[in-house]
Amino acid sequence: MRIISGIYKSRKIVAPKNLPVRPTTDMAKESLFNIINNLFYFDDISVLDLFAGTGNISYEFASRGTEQITCVDQDFGCIKFINETAKAFDMSIQTIKSDVFKFLEKSTLQTNIIFADPPYDFSDEQFAKISQLVFQNNLLLENGILIIEHSKHTNLSGLNHFSYSKSYGGCMFSFFEVD
Template sequence: MRIISGLYKSRKIVAPKNLPVRPTTDMAKESLFNIINNLYYFDDISILDLFSGTGNISYEFASRGTEQITCVDQDFGCIKFINQTAEAFKMPIQTIKSDVFKFLEKSNLQSNIIFADPPYSFTDEQFYKIPELVFQNNLLLEEGLLIVEHSKHTDLSKLENFSYSKSYGGNMFSFFEIL
């Protein structure tokens, strides 16, 4: 994986092969950040990266100037890798090792953008629970976005607070906002 833009543009990051991850493709990530770039100033926002895996999305935000980034993942190897990479690049990324659903149930951390990239193998009910918990616990700041990455076989369009979705190859991003 590589960082698309910003301070660390073109830097390659090689994750250990034993991590249970499926990083967002560069093409999908570049398209996603083109959307976000038109909505926010990166240095003015806070990010919550759920199911953060390798930290791919968080590195992109940090490279573009975001100072408040929190990654949540339940895998110790993923958290360790994110911490090592953030330290090597001097990125302002904090990590929390936790089951994402338990974190969402207890957290009061509000963010401008909440990005969730759960396993594509999740059931529909597991996918539905993410926006439900985010909005139920008021974790999204006003004019914020919840972005859920999923396969084209998952449909989140009927959920409350759904705004729109974008498809990039086999990847889809569903966008939710306070309505």
């Protein structure tokens, strides 16, 4: 994986092969960040990266100037890798080792963008629970968005607060906003 833009543009990051992850492809990530770039100034926002995995999305935000980034993942190896990479690049990324659902149930952290990249084989109920907990617990700041990455075979358009989806190959991003 590589960082697409910003101060670390073109830097490659190689994650250990033993991590239980499926990093967002460079093509899909570049398209996603083109959308976000039209909605926000990167240096003015805060980001919560759920199911952070390798930290791929968080590194992209940090490279573009975002300083308030929190990653949540339950895998110790993922959290360790994110911490090591953030330190090597001098990125201000905070990590939390936790089950994402337990974190969302208790969290009071409000951010501009919440990005969730759960396993593609999640059930419809598990995808719905992410959105439900984010909005029920008021975790988005005014004009904030929740972005859920999922397979093109999953349809989240029936969930509350759904706004739109964008498809890139086998990957989709569904966007949710406060009504």
